[in-house]
Amino acid sequence: MVLGAGGHALSVADALVRAGFRIAGHAGDPAASVLPVAFEDDGAAIAHAELHRIRILVGIGDNRARMALFSRIPAGLALPPLLAATASVSASAAIGAVSVVLEHAHVGPRAAIGAGAIVNTSAVVEHECEVGAGAHIAPGARLLGGVAVGAEALIGSGATILPGLAVGAGATVGAGATVVADVPPGSTVVGTPARPIGGDRG
Known part of the structure; x- marks a missing residue:
C-alpha cells in the first residue's frame, strides 16, 4: 500500500x-x-x-x-527500506524503515539513513554520512564524506555539502547551493557559497 x-x-x-x-x-x-x-x-x-x-x-x-x-503505520506493517534496482548501497550502510533510495543514487560505506528518509534519483550520500529521519536528499544532491543532515531537513536538487559539515533539523538547502559551513536548524541557505536568506521552518 x-x-x-x-x-x-x-x-x-x-x-x-x-x-x-x-x-x-x-x-x-x-x-x-x-x-x-x-x-x-x-x-x-x-x-x-x-x-x-x-x-x-x-x-x-x-x-x-x-x-x-x-507515525500512523501500525507496528509490523512498515515496509523495509526500498532500494531501487539501479541504486548503489554499501553493505556497511544502515537504512531505516520506510526510507527510499531511488534510481542511480549512491549510499557509501558506514552511512546511516534514518527512517522515512528519501535519497532521491542520482543523489550521493558518501561514506560515514548521517541522514536524519524524514530528511529528503533531492535529485542530484551530494553529501560528501562525514556530513550530518538533521531530521526533516531538505537538501535541494544539485546541492553540494562539503565534508564533515552539519545541516540542522528542519533546515533547507536551496537547489544548486554549495554549503561550506554548518547550517543551523530551521534555517534556509542558498547560493555558492551558501548564505542564509531568513525565515524559519520551525
Whole structure:
C-alpha cells in the first residue's frame, strides 16, 4: 500500500514494481494525483492494510506530511527500506524503515539513513554520512564524506555539502547551493557559497 499518489509516489511505485513488489493501491486526493487512487482517505487505506496485513510505504515528498503518516503505520506493517534496482548501497550502510533510495543514487560505506528518509534519483550520500529521519536528499544532491543532515531537513536538487559539515533539523538547502559551513536548524541557505536568506521552518 502506497500512501500518496502524486509525482513522488510515481517514482516510488516504479521502483517498487522494478523490485518485484505488487502494489495493493494508492491513497491520495484524486484531484492532485497522477496515479489511480484506491483510497481517498489515508485512514481507510491504513485500516485496509492492517486488516489484510499489507506492508505500507509513504510516497510523499513533503517531509512533515510524510513523517506524520509514517507515525500512523501500525507496528509490523512498515515496509523495509526500498532500494531501487539501479541504486548503489554499501553493505556497511544502515537504512531505516520506510526510507527510499531511488534510481542511480549512491549510499557509501558506514552511512546511516534514518527512517522515512528519501535519497532521491542520482543523489550521493558518501561514506560515514548521517541522514536524519524524514530528511529528503533531492535529485542530484551530494553529501560528501562525514556530513550530518538533521531530521526533516531538505537538501535541494544539485546541492553540494562539503565534508564533515552539519545541516540542522528542519533546515533547507536551496537547489544548486554549495554549503561550506554548518547550517543551523530551521534555517534556509542558498547560493555558492551558501548564505542564509531568513525565515524559519520551525
